[in-house]
Amino acid sequence: MMNDKFRDECGIMGVYRKSLENNCASYIYYGLFALQHRGQESAGIAVNKEGKIMSHKEVGLVSDAFKGNILKQLKGNIGIGHVRYSTSGEDGVTNAQPLTVNHSTGQIALAHNGNLVNDKALRNMLEDSGVVFQTTIDTEVMVNIIARGLRHGMIEAIQRMVEIIKGAYALVITIGDKLVGVRDPYGLRPLCIGKKDDDYFLASESCALDAAGAELVRDVEPGEIVVIDENGLTSYGQNNWVKKKSCIFEIIYFARPDSVMDEISVYAARHKAGEILAKESPVDADVVIGVPDSGIGAAIGYAEASGIPYGVGLIKNKYIGRTFIQPNQKLREEGVRIKLNPLKETIKDKRVVIIDDSIVRGTTSKRLVEILKKAGAKEVHFRVTSPPVAYSCYFGIDTPRRKYLIGSRKSVEEIREILGADSLAYISLDGLTESVGGKTHFCRACFDGEYPMEVPVLSANE
Ligand code: SF4
Numbered sequence: 378m379m380n381d382k383f384r385d386e387c388g389i390m391g392v393y394r395k396s397l398e399n400n401c402a403s404y405i406y407y408g409l410f411a412l413q414h415r416g417q418e419s420a421g422i423a424v425n426k427e428g429k430i431m432s433h434k435e436v437g438l439v440s441d442a443f444k445g446n447i448l449k450q451l452k453g454n455i456g457i458g459h460v461r462y463s464t465s466g467e468d469g470v471t472n473a474q475p476l477t478v479n480h481s482t483g484q485i486a487l488a489h490n491g492n493l494v495n496d497k498a499l500r501n502m503l504e505d506s507g508v509v510f511q512t513t514i515d516t517e518v519m520v521n522i523i524a525r526g527l528r529h530g531m532i533e534a535i536q537r538m539v540e541i542i543k544g545a546y547a548l549v550i551t552i553g554d555k556l557v558g559v560r561d562p563y564g565l566r567p568l569c570i571g572k573k574d575d576d577y578f579l580a581s582e583s584c585a586l587d588a589a590g591a592e593l594v595r596d597v598e599p600g601e602i603v604v605i606d607e608n609g610l611t612s613y614g615q616n617n618w619v620k621k622k623s624c625i626f627e628i629i630y631f632a633r634p635d636s637v638m639d640e641i642s643v644y645a646a647r648h649k650a651g652e653i654l655a656k657e658s659p660v661d662a663d664v665v666i667g668v669p670d671s672g673i674g675a676a677i678g679y680a681e682a683s684g685i686p687y688g689v690g691l692i693k694n695k696y697i698g699r700t701f702i703q704p705n706q707k708l709r710e711e712g713v714r715i716k717l718n719p720l721k722e723t724i725k726d727k728r729v730v731i732i733d734d735s736i737v738r739g740t741t742s743k744r745l746v747e748i749l750k751k752a753g754a755k756e757v758h759f760r761v762t763s764p765p766v767a768y769s770c771y772f773g774i775d776t777p778r779r780k781y782l783i784g785s786r787k788s789v790e791e792i793r794e795i796l797g798a799d800s801l802a803y804i805s806l807d808g809l810t811e812s813v814g815g816k817t818h819f820c821r822a823c824f825d826g827e828y829p830m831e832v833p834v835l836s837a838n839e
Contacts, residue, residue, distance in 0.1 A: 381741040383626055383766070383823070384775040386462050387474075387490035388412030389568070391549035391579035392589070393556040393605040394454040397427070402451035404578070405458035408585035409439045414633060415490070415581060416462035419473035423486035424453030425551040430484040434459075434473040455556050457549040459488035462775070472514045475549075480524040483553060487523070489516040490581055491546035491566040491773035494832060499541065519548070532613060535559060535602055543830060545624075545772030547597070549579050556605040563622040563829045564599030565772045565820055567638050570610070577605045582636040596639055599623075622829040625809065625819040626774065629763045630671045630734040641813050644674050650762040650804055650812035651678025651732060658802030659683060660758045663727040666690025668734070668745065669717070675762045676732040685730065688723040690749070717745070725753030735763045736803075737776070739783035739795060746797045759798040764806050764824040765789070771832040776823070780839055 390408035392401035405422050420442040421434025433451060435442035439460060459474035475488040493499070496515040503521055504510070510517055519538055526534030531552060545565035550557040558579040560568045571578035571586035571593055578591045586593050597603055600619035604611045623639050624631075634644040651674065665685050667676025670693070680687035694716055729749055736742050742759065749757045765784030769776045779785050783792055793801035806824060810817060822828040 381738045383630065383735065383737060383770065384462055386416060386492070386773050386775060387488075388415030388460045388581040388585070389488045389490050389547060389549050389579070390458040390581070390585055391488075391551070391556050391558060392456050393577040395575040395607065397454050399454050399576075400424070400452050401454055401456040401576075402448045404576075404589040405456050406439065406443055406448055407588040408578070408580055409458045409460050411585040411588035411633070412460050412581055413439055415631065416460035419461045419470065420459065421461075421473050421475050421488070422448075422451055422456060422458040423475040423477055423488075423551065424451045424456035425484075425486065426453035426455075428483050428553050429453075430477050430486050430551065432475060432477055432486065434470060434475070436470050436473065455551050455554070457486055457488045457551050457556070472512045474514070474516055476512070476514070476516050476520055478520050478524055480527055482527055485520060485524060485527075485550065485552040487516060487520045487548060487550045489514075489519065489546055489548050491544060491561065492771065493518065493542050493544035493546065494771055494830065495543040515544075518542070519546075523550070531555070531557075532602070532604065536613070539600070539602070547581060554606050558597050558603045558605075560597040560599055560601055562600035562619040563820065564596075564619075564639075564818075565622060565624050565829070567623065567627055567632070568597040569638070570594045570597060570603065577610060579603070579605075582632055582638065584633045584636045587635070593637060620829065621818040622820040623818060624772065624774070625813070625821050626735075626763075626770075626823065628813055629809075634670070634674055639816075639818070641816070646812050646814075647671065647674035647734075647762065648678035650809065651675030651680075652682040653808040653811055654732070654760050654762060654802070654804050655679045655682035657805060657808055658760060658800075660730060660800055661728065662730045662756070662758055664688040664690065664723060665730040665732065666723065667732045669693040671734040672732045672762070675734070676730075679730065679732055679760065683730075688720075690720055690723045690729065690731070691717045691745075692720060693717055717748070719748050719752035721752050724749055726755055727753075728756040728758070729754045730758045730760055732760050732762065734761070735766055736761055736783060736792065737766055738781055739792060743796045750797070756799040757797075758800045759793070759796060759802075761801075761803040762809075762812075764803050764809060765792075766823050768823050768826045768828075770823050771828070772820070778839065
């Protein structure tokens with residue numbers, strides 16, 4: 378059951394407090410706590426006091442990484458934080474962020490959400506010129522490019538890095554007396570700005586601003602560099618080659634429902650997707666249930682639009698993280714049952730509509746149908762709030778190889794048969810666009826293969 382969802386790889390947070398007397402570590406801690414769903418394998422905070430940076434990072438959840446009086450020891454009015462989810466072989470504290478490097482004019486710390494597509498070429502180039510890397514993460518490539526350009530000035534160094542690197546990224550950086558935020562020229566990975574009195578905040582999602590008591594001001598625009606210092610916020614605008622292509626999967630699945638992204642309420646979009654699905658793919662049934670957590674809003678929308686009552690059909694064990702040990706295939710198959718338990722009162726002898734956000738490999742969905750039938754469902758009608766996932770993502774999202782994506786090889790009817798469902802329907806691409814208010818500034822490449830930049834596109838057999 379592992380890896381049967383697309384996985385976001387990180388959450389980032391930055392805080393600038395105007396008064397040197399005010400420490401920022403607790404705000405970052407609260408923000409990272411709210412971003413925990415974006416990464417559970419390591420957490421870190423770097424704080425900057427008058428140009429001197431100290432940091433703490435550890436493997437594990439935010440609450441485990443910052444035990445005792447660690448937060449109190451992190452003194453500084455500017456800081457950045459990071460929660461990380463990594464693919465196998467890359468975890469461990471060495472690759473945890475923020476990453477701090479020393480350079481001739483001081484220290485720089487950087488935290489990153491996303492993925493570079495030209496990381497290898499840049500790493501080779503830097504190694505050829507004598508750079509020795511301490512980690513295997515592309516964050517170190519970025520921080521080195523900035524450090525090498527600093528003699529031309531900080532803004533120039535960051536602008537130069539933005540011109541060289543290709544991929545999806547949102548960055549928070551602290552250097553000297555400044556906090557800097559950067560979003561890639563397509564805006565693939567999210568980053569928003571918040572404010573509370575004279576203090577500024579940067580975060581992957583607005584729910585982190587809420588946790589720190591700050592108000593959402595706006596999103597960082599694609600290709601924009603924002604620099605925050607004692608003069609407030611200065612925007613270094615966008616390059617003329619930007620083309621907004623935010624990740625639509627943030628709205629469908631990654632983001633918390635209480636976040637607002639690119640001026641879209643995540644909850645409202647999911648609710649709307651459920652309403653649209655009810656119109657596009659109606660069915661006679663007795664109850665609508667959602668797969669927690671991201672399917673709930675859509676299930677309520679489907680129920681309201683169809684007139685079929687909504688019910689709580691699956692109870693989620695909230696304490697199973699990605700590190701949950703499933704030592705063999707049989708136990709892996711049991712994994713869904715341990716994570717999601719059916720409520721027989723809702724399901725028994727009913728024709729059930731179940732709403733999920735996506736079908737990736739199909740293994741979890743198949744198991745869900747089995748669980749519902751075993752709990753006495755007369756019929757199970759599967760509805761999905763995204764179109765078939767048929768292409769891998771190269772932009773900071775952990776996805777299975779294309780050949781493992783069931784939507785890349787099978788028709789909807791074949792998938793229905795594999796799942797054992799009585800009917801199966803996905804939202805249409807047009808319906809998905811309607812759910813986000815008709816806005817078309819989204820990357821939807823995992824559905825339509827139209828990547829916003831060149832990637833190593835694989836056939837369905839690879
Ligand atoms: S390919 Fe899919 S998951 Fe990746 S950035 Fe585009 S929409 Fe998001």
